[in-house]
Amino acid sequence: xxxxxxxxxxxxxxxxxxxxxxxxxxxxxxxxxxxxxxxxxxxxxxxxxxxxxxxxxxxxxxxxxxxxxxxxxxxxxxxxxxxxxxxxxxxxxxxxxxxxxxxxxxxxxxxxxxxxxxxxxxxxxxxxxxxxxxxxxxxxxxxxxxxxxxxxxxxxxxxxxxxxxxxxxxxxxxxxxxxxxxxxxxxxxxxxxxxxxxxxxxxxxxxxxxxxxxxxxxxxxxxxxxxxxxxxxxxxxxxxxxxxxxxxxxxxxxxxxxxxxxxxxxxxxxxxxxxxxxxxxxxxxxxxxxxxxxxxxxxxxxxxxxxxxxxxxxxxxxxxxxxxxxxxxxxxxxxxxxxxxxxxxxxxxxxxxxxxxxxxxxxxxxxxxxxxxxxxxxxxxxxxxxxxxxxxxxxxxxxxxxxxxxxxxxxxxxxxxxxxxxxxxxxxxxxxxxxxxxxxxxxxxxxxxxxxxxxxxxxxxxxxxxxxxxxxxxxxxxxxxxxxxxxxxxxxxxxxxxxxxxxxxxxxxxxxxxxxxxxxxxxxxxxxxxxxxxxxxxxxxxxxxxxxxxxxxxxxxxxxxxxxxxxxxxxxxxxxxxxxxxxxxxxxxxxxxxxxxxxxxxxxxxxxxxx
Amino acid sequence: xxxxxxxxxxxxxxxxxxxxxxxxxxxxxxxxxxxxxxxxxxxxxxxxxxxxxxxxxxxxxxxxxxxxxxxxxxxxxxxxxxxxxxxxxxxxxxxxxxxxxxxxxxxxxxxxxxxxxxxxxxxxxxxxxxxxxxxxxxxxxxxxxxxxxxxxxxxxxxxxxxxxxxxxxxxxxxxxxxxxxxxxxxxxxxxxxx
Numbered sequence: 001x002x003x004x005x006x007x008x009x010x011x012x013x014x015x016x017x018x019x020x021x022x023x024x025x026x027x028x029x030x031x032x033x034x035x036x037x038x039x040x041x042x043x044x045x046x047x048x049x050x051x052x053x054x055x056x057x058x059x060x061x062x063x064x065x066x067x068x069x070x071x072x073x074x075x076x077x078x079x080x081x082x083x084x085x086x087x088x089x090x091x092x093x094x095x096x097x098x099x100x101x102x103x104x105x106x107x108x109x110x111x112x113x114x115x116x117x118x119x120x121x122x123x124x125x126x127x128x129x130x131x132x133x134x135x136x137x138x139x140x141x142x143x144x145x146x147x148x149x150x151x152x153x154x155x156x157x158x159x160x161x162x163x164x165x166x167x168x169x170x171x172x173x174x175x176x177x178x179x180x181x182x183x184x185x186x187x188x189x190x191x192x193x194x195x196x197x198x199x200x201x202x203x204x205x206x207x208x209x210x211x212x213x214x215x216x217x218x219x220x221x222x223x224x225x226x227x228x229x230x231x232x233x234x235x236x237x238x239x240x241x242x243x244x245x246x247x248x249x250x251x252x253x254x255x256x257x258x259x260x261x262x263x264x265x266x267x268x269x270x271x272x273x274x275x276x277x278x279x280x281x282x283x284x285x286x287x288x289x290x291x292x293x294x295x296x297x298x299x300x301x302x303x304x305x306x307x308x309x310x311x312x313x314x315x316x317x318x319x320x321x322x323x324x325x326x327x328x329x330x331x332x333x334x335x336x337x338x339x340x341x342x343x344x345x346x347x348x349x350x351x352x353x354x355x356x357x358x359x360x361x362x363x364x365x366x367x368x369x370x371x372x373x374x375x376x377x378x379x380x381x382x383x384x385x386x387x388x389x390x391x392x393x394x395x396x397x398x399x400x401x402x403x404x405x406x407x408x409x410x411x412x413x414x415x416x417x418x419x420x421x422x423x424x425x426x427x428x429x430x431x432x433x434x435x436x437x438x439x440x441x442x443x444x445x446x447x448x449x450x451x452x453x454x455x456x457x458x459x460x461x462x463x464x465x466x467x468x469x470x471x472x473x474x475x476x477x478x479x480x481x482x483x484x485x486x487x488x489x490x491x492x493x494x495x496x497x498x499x500x501x502x503x504x505x506x507x508x509x510x511x512x513x514x515x516x517x518x519x520x521x522x523x524x525x526x527x528x529x530x531x532x533x534x535x536x537x538x539x540x541x542x543x544x545x546x547x548x549x550x551x552x553x554x555x556x557x558x559x560x561x562x563x564x565x566x567x568x569x570x571x572x573x574x575x576x577x578x579x580x581x582x583x584x585x586x587x588x589x590x591x592x593x594x595x596x597x598x599x600x601x602x603x604x605x606x607x608x609x610x611x
Numbered sequence: 612x613x614x615x616x617x618x619x620x621x622x623x624x625x626x627x628x629x630x631x632x633x634x635x636x637x638x639x640x641x642x643x644x645x646x647x648x649x650x651x652x653x654x655x656x657x658x659x660x661x662x663x664x665x666x667x668x669x670x671x672x673x674x675x676x677x678x679x680x681x682x683x684x685x686x687x688x689x690x691x692x693x694x695x696x697x698x699x700x701x702x703x704x705x706x707x708x709x710x711x712x713x714x715x716x717x718x719x720x721x722x723x724x725x726x727x728x729x730x731x732x733x734x735x736x737x738x739x740x741x742x743x744x745x746x747x748x749x750x751x752x753x754x755x756x757x758x759x760x761x762x763x764x765x766x767x768x769x770x771x772x773x774x775x776x777x778x779x780x781x782x783x784x785x786x787x788x789x790x791x792x793x794x795x796x797x798x799x800x801x802x803x804x805x
Contacts, residue, residue: 463642475644483643494653497723497776524646540648548650589650595776598654598723606646 033091034084034172038065045083051075051155061099061132061168068166069111072159077167079151084172087149092181093442094139094174096151101132104162111155111165115139118148134169141444145177175442180213180410182222182436182446194454194532207434207448208415211408220440222405224416227433405436427533427578429454454533462530463610465577469508469524471515476529482607489523489606490514491550491589498595506587522584523552526608528577534610536583539572541605548602549590554583567606577610655722656804662698663715670721675733675801682715682784682800689738689791696784709744709760711783717748718771718802719779725753726774726804730782731767733799738791741784741800745770748779756780763800 036044038054046052046067052075055068069075081087088094102111105128112126124137143149151172155165187207205226211219405414416434435447467475467486475486487510495501506523507516517523526536544550550567554575565573575583659667660679668679681699693708696715720726732741741763745756753775761768763784771780784800 465642465644467644467646469646477642477644479642481643482645484645486644486646488647488649490649490651492651492653494655496655496657496721498721530642544650550648594652594723596652596723597776598652600652602650604648604650606648608644608646610642 030093030095030173030175032171032173033088033094034079034170036079036170037063038067038168039063041065043067043077046077046079047083048075048077052077052153058164061101061166063168066166066168067153067170068164069155069157070164072157074154074156077153079170081148081150084149087147088143088172088174089145089147090177091174092141092144092177092444094143094149094172096137096139096170096172097134098170099132099134099166099168100130101166102128102130102155103164104160105129105157105165106160106163109156109158109163111153111167113137114152114154115143116148116150116152117142117146121152132166138442141442144174144442144444180211180217180219181444182209182219182408182438183212184208184210184413185434185436185446185448187432187434187448187451189451189453191451192454193452205432205434206415206417207436208413209405209436209446210413211410213410217410219408219410219443220438222408222414222436222438222443224403224405224414225435225437226416227435408438427455427581463532463534464528464530465534465536465608465610466527466529467524467608468527469515470517470521471508471510471513473508473510473515477608477610481609482605483609486524489587491587493589493591493594495591495594497598498593499591500593501591504589504591506589517586523587525582525584526575526577527582528579528610530579530610533576533578533581536575536577537572537609537611538567538574538585539607539609540567540569541607543569544602544604547592547594549592550587550604551590552585552587554585652723654724656724656726657722658726658728658802658804659719659721660802661717661719663713665698667719670802670804674803675799679716684739684741684786684788686786686788686791689788689793691788693742693785693787696786708785711744711746711781714746714781714783716782716784717779718774718782720754720774720776720804722804723776725776727769727772728774728780729767729769729803729805730763731801731803732763732765733801734797735765736796736798738789739796739798740787740789741798742787743768743770743782743784745783746781747771748781751775751778751780753778754780767803 036046038044038060041054041056041064043052043054048067051071051073052067052069054065055070056065058068058070060066060068067077069077096113096115098113100111105111107128110126110128111130112123114121114123116122124139125135151170153165153167157163157165185207187205189205207224207226209222209224211222403416405416408414414436429452431450431452433447433450435445437445463477465477467477469475469486469489471487473487475484478484487508490507490509491504492507493501493504505516507514508523509515515521528534528536538552540550544567552565552567552573565571567573573585575585577583656670657672658670660670661667662680662682665680668677671677683697683699684694685697686694695707698715718728730743742760743763744758744760746758747754747756751774754771754773756771757769761770770782774780
């Protein structure tokens with residue numbers, strides 16, 4: 001009978017629930033993880049002060065026993081994780097259901113429910129006068145899948161007449177993981193992909209996720225957020241502190257001053273020395289007097305629906321003149337001969353910053369398809385006494401981040417796409433990561449994990465390389481397997497029958513001569529002649545006999561004892577080679593217990609590939 | 612029929628275009644080269660010589676090679692025949708003549724091809740003649756030892772041919788004295804493999 005009452009109470013509890021977190025109530029049928037009705041006459045696995053007992057004498061709430069407080073002071077009774085089989089590990093959408101009641105408590109006295117996340121106890125409900133009622137407390141995701149989850153009831157009483165607290169039919173319910181959640185995440189381009197370093201060379205980052213779990217329900221409103229490795233690509237300074245939005249790529253090195261103008265009407269080509277670094281410098285003659293000087297940064301690519309984040313800095317901009325002034329920057333639409341009106345702010349025609357001030361601005365949407373000039377301007381009649389610096393013009397395409405997947409139902413997929421600019425320093429990498437987060441605290445977030453993006457040089461990716469062998473013989477790679485042959489690599493065993501010989505040196509026999517590796521000349525040197533960083537992979541076609549071991553190291557320790565890599569048909573040596581970089585290998589062979597007749601030869605093939 | 616032909620051509624062109632595009636994509640993804648590796652087990656004609664009761668002496672590719680211990684032929688009258696060889700410092704005679712049971716030297720093929728061994732005398736001694744015979748050592752089956760009595764002279768003599776790898780040949784040596792005066796006489800036996 002009591003079980004029936006409890007079941008009915010649980011069924012109606014949803015309607016009576018006091019939500020700790022707002023949000024949808026349920027995403028799939030909940031199950032009871034833990035239940036205690038105290039009908040054993042003990043508090044079971046609750047750890048309690050002596051003030052809490054299992055009592056049948058004072059009108060239990062349901063059945064014959066309730067967990068009952070009668071005394072003076074503050075009494076706790078706790079259900080620790082270890083006593084409920086590992087907290088909420090393996091559970092989500094966790095809720096607590098209990099029948100509670102108080103009697104005669106004074107002001108400031110109450111019954112309190114707290115939950116523990118492994119670090120902190122959180123009070124989720126506290127009340128003085130409680131008429132017997134069955135309540136439900138829905139917990140947020142902090143308490144999902146939490147191995148340290150614990151529950152505590154506290155009753156505070158000064159021991160006055162009939163001051164009591166009851167808790168009965170306590171239950172922890174939830175959805176086992178395997179219920180609805182964000183699953184099947186993927187992202188493209190795939191991990192380790194290379195993207196060409198072209199100015200405004202855009203590529204799509206696409207991530208998908210599914211609301212999955214085999215039960216009916218919804219994963220709530222899901223957002224997809226693109227992240228980059230904060231130590232890469234975009235400095236933290238570009239994070240928009242107002243909106244919290246994070247730009248995730250930059251074009252700093254490739255926005256260059258295209259011309260400048262002094263007091264004359266003539267536009268001059270920049271005289272700076274462009275060194276590929278972030279600093280673009282225009283040098284004015286000392287004490288040169290100018291009026292409204294300009295430096296034009298031409299963004300020739302059409303920038304529809306684009307936001308520009310720029311960081312402006314200058315140094316040594318010592319100015320003087322009629323207006324005093326300083327150095328500034330503005331965004332100018334050259335085709336309309338006007339400065340761009342910004343949707344959320346108006347940037348002054350000339351924005352003056354003090355020396356060495358670093359400023360980041362979100363200039364909003366630029367709708368113009370015409371060339372856009374970023375114009376650096378001196379104010380009034382000023383004299384630039386030394387150099388005028390501009391650097392770090394960053395640019396971010398507008399594509400909302402996060403993107404909304406809307407409400408995802410069980411089985412539905414969400415695909416989010418961002419356009420990312422590939423511009424960066426060739427041979428460097430950054431990492432992208434897409435995180436799917438439900439606005440519902442019942443659905444655990446999930447992320448794709450980091451995917452590495454390699455910045456390659458402009459143009460189609462080329463994985464070309466050369467192999468140089470002793471005698472300075474160079475072989476070019478070829479796109480078709482197995483490629484071009486290098487001269488033959490030879491090892492000669494010249495020990496006695498049944499004998500052994502170790503660290504036999506590699507030689508190359510071609511053009512009627514034999515060239516040996518030595519301390520200064522590696523057996524094979526791979527030079528990356530392509531425009532992307534490559535992985536140089538070396539693998540034998542076949543394994544050697546067991547008593548012949550070919551190995552390589554990447555030092556010139558000929559005859560040394562350091563074994564770097566042993567070749568076989570299954571072992572593949574992989575080395576990273578930067579653009580225009582080289583990697584060298586010295587090859588050796590160990591012969592053991594050689595019983596082959598003199599003149600015996602073994603043949604094998606060392607395959608080189610790049611990727 | 613004409614329409615079908617057009618469709619077929621269109622499909623073929625699409626396939627060709629797709630192949631060309633796809634092929635171009637593939638071509639940019641990897642490059643290759645390869646190295647032929649040749650391992651040669653060089654011919655070795657090495658051998659070892661072990662004098663009775665001594666440790667082995669390994670051959671050397673450069674003449675005259677490595678010296679073994681010294682062999683003595685001790686006579687008393689200067690006219691003895693078939694004097695057994697003795698390793699320096701050892702008291703026991705090695706032999707005996709002519710059915711040699713304890714060879715003064717054992718040759719082992721430590722190379723990796725079958726070998727023929729020659730022995731010759733570097734500088735002859737007028738009052739002595741050195742004789743030998745050879746036999747295959749126990750357990751050695753590859754090779755033909757010269758079991759008949761031969762003479763070690765300056766011209767040289769093959770005492771075993773076709774000796775297989777790790778096979779051994781026994782060599783017994785005697786000296787005939789003829790009117791030798793008192794004193795010591797010195798010569799050198801040289802061994803070659805080919």
